Amino acid sequence: MKWQSFFSHNLKFGQKLTRLHHTNALLFYVLSVTGILLLSSYFRLHFPSTRVWMKDIHIWIGFLSILPVLFYLPKIQRHVFTIRKRKAHKLNLFLVLVILASLIISGIFLTFQRHMPPLISSYALFIHDAATWIGLPYVIFHSITRSRWFRGLRNGNEKVNKLADQEPMIIQKRNPLLHRRTFLKLIAGIATIAMLYAIFGSWIKDMFNLNKLDLQTGNDMKPYPTPQSTLTAVDGRSGEFRYYTITEMPTFTNENWSLTIDGLVDNKLFYNWKDFIQLDRSAQVSNFHCVTGWSVYNVVWEGIPLKEFLDKAGVHANAKYVKLHSGDGVYTDSLTMSEAMMDDMMVAVLLDGELITQENGGPVRLVTPRLYGYKSVKWLTRIELIEDEHIGYWEERGYPQNAWVKGKI
Numbered sequence: 001m002k003w004q005s006f007f008s009h010n011l012k013f014g015q016k017l018t019r020l021h022h023t024n025a026l027l028f029y030v031l032s033v034t035g036i037l038l039l040s041s042y043f044r045l046h047f048p049s050t051r052v053w054m055k056d057i058h059i060w061i062g063f064l065s066i067l068p069v070l071f072y073l074p075k076i077q078r079h080v081f082t083i084r085k086r087k088a089h090k091l092n093l094f095l096v097l098v099i100l101a102s103l104i105i106s107g108i109f110l111t112f113q114r115h116m117p118p119l120i121s122s123y124a125l126f127i128h129d130a131a132t133w134i135g136l137p138y139v140i141f142h143s144i145t146r147s148r149w150f151r152g153l154r155n156g157n158e159k160v161n162k163l164a165d166q167e168p169m170i171i172q173k174r175n176p177l178l179h180r181r182t183f184l185k186l187i188a189g190i191a192t193i194a195m196l197y198a199i200f201g202s203w204i205k206d207m208f209n210l211n212k213l214d215l216q217t218g219n220d221m222k223p224y225p226t227p228q229s230t231l232t233a234v235d236g237r238s239g240e241f242r243y244y245t246i247t248e249m250p251t252f253t254n255e256n257w258s259l260t261i262d263g264l265v266d267n268k269l270f271y272n273w274k275d276f277i278q279l280d281r282s283a284q285v286s287n288f289h290c291v292t293g294w295s296v297y298n299v300v301w302e303g304i305p306l307k308e309f310l311d312k313a314g315v316h317a318n319a320k321y322v323k324l325h326s327g328d329g330v331y332t333d334s335l336t337m338s339e340a341m342m343d344d345m346m347v348a349v350l351l352d353g354e355l356i357t358q359e360n361g362g363p364v365r366l367v368t369p370r371l372y373g374y375k376s377v378k379w380l381t382r383i384e385l386i387e388d389e390h391i392g393y394w395e396e397r398g399y400p401q402n403a404w405v406k407g408k409i
């Protein structure tokens with residue numbers, strides 16, 4: 001990369017293009033790094049507050065990255081003309097522009113997704129992810145094969161083998177694997193894939209739930225509750241949960257799990273696992289929306305409406321908020337009294353007829369279909385009635401207190 005070119009005037013057309021290209025590449029790298037940190041569950045676990053401003057930085061740089069594209073647009077015609085005879089260059093240009101456009105447009109939607117129906121943000125997130133997983137390996141491969149080091153490697157070899165090159169054997173020309181350039185590119189390709197696998201392997205595993213089995217055995221609840229409802233989702237569940245936690249996942253057994261309802265109530269309630277699963281449950285089909293853009297549709301939850309616990313406990317007149325405590329010992333959130341009394345606020349124990357798994361917040365989690373997922377406290381163990389507003393875990397780190405999902409839920 002020629003750093004001087006960033007500061008010089010009177011550049012020729014080609015040099016200007018190169019400068020745009022390098023600016024674009026730099027921004028793309030910074031966005032990739034911040035973007036991957038945002039996705040990483042390791043980062044969420046160990047640097048939760050950094051995550052919030054990292055997201056802002058990612059968004060701001062994202063907006064900045066529109067500039068090189070805008071500067072490029074008036075030059076596009078001339079550029080395409082100069083490469084009119086090079087098929088590979090044209091294809092490359094087209095691919096890069098499609099990837100950039102997808103990332104920018106979906107990124108803008110994601111930035112403002114709180115003001116849009118969740119369906120749009122799910123699509124935007126899908127496109128943003130897909131464009132990243134195609135674009136990033138492509139860019140890494142491109143940078144390796146275009147780097148001076150790589151070219152040096154190629155030229156160096158060519159000099160050494162000059163003699164051999166003068167009389168190329170037919171087989172070398174025909175067989176792409178034996179052609180030196182292709183071979184080096186192949187190596188770069190393999191290196192890229194290996195590198196990406198090292199970085200994203202665990203993410204890919206999470207994505208495809210390859211490690212679901214060990215996680216499922218995390219909790220050990222006995223007896224296993226049988227569904228009391230036969231409700232099923234007509235179209236079946238669609239979408240995948242992204243498992244979030246800001247601590248190591250707590251592990252529960254029937255011995256160490258309990259639920260307490262206390263604070264400003266007439267009767268403090270306390271349930272151990274045995275008592276808890278004797279309670280009458282109802283079921284609901286609802287959608288689950290995370291404020292970062294993903295949704296899961298048609299989830300069948302079975303559990304006890306939060307309202308029933310509050311009625312049973314007898315809420316004092318001065319209680320204004322319901323504070324929810326996670327058994328992880330760190331995560332909390334709160335609901336206003338009217339939010340808490342909504343019919344679909346549920347203390348859920350079964351998901352699609354099965355015990356909620358450990359990574360999904362089981363054995364018991366709150367379900368808040370009309371409010372964003374950060375209100376839906378996982379590993380719920382305590383419901384406390386309080387008078388003063390409580391600022392929840394993510395709200396303290398920049399998420400809005402108002403978690404209502406806009407549009408069709």
Ligand SMILES: Nc1nc2c(c(=O)[nH]1)N[C@H]1C(S)=C(S)[C@@H](COP(=O)(O)O)O[C@H]1N2
Nearest residue numbers: 241242243244245246290326331360373378
């Ligand atoms: N204890 C606890 N509860 C939590 C969280 C968390 O990190 N810890 N993340 C919240 C957020 S932001 C979302 S979107 C949902 C995600 O639920 P899932 O991990 O089951 O997909 O859980 C919510 N409840």
Ligand SMILES: [Mo]
Nearest residue numbers: 290291373374
């Ligand atoms: Mo979330």
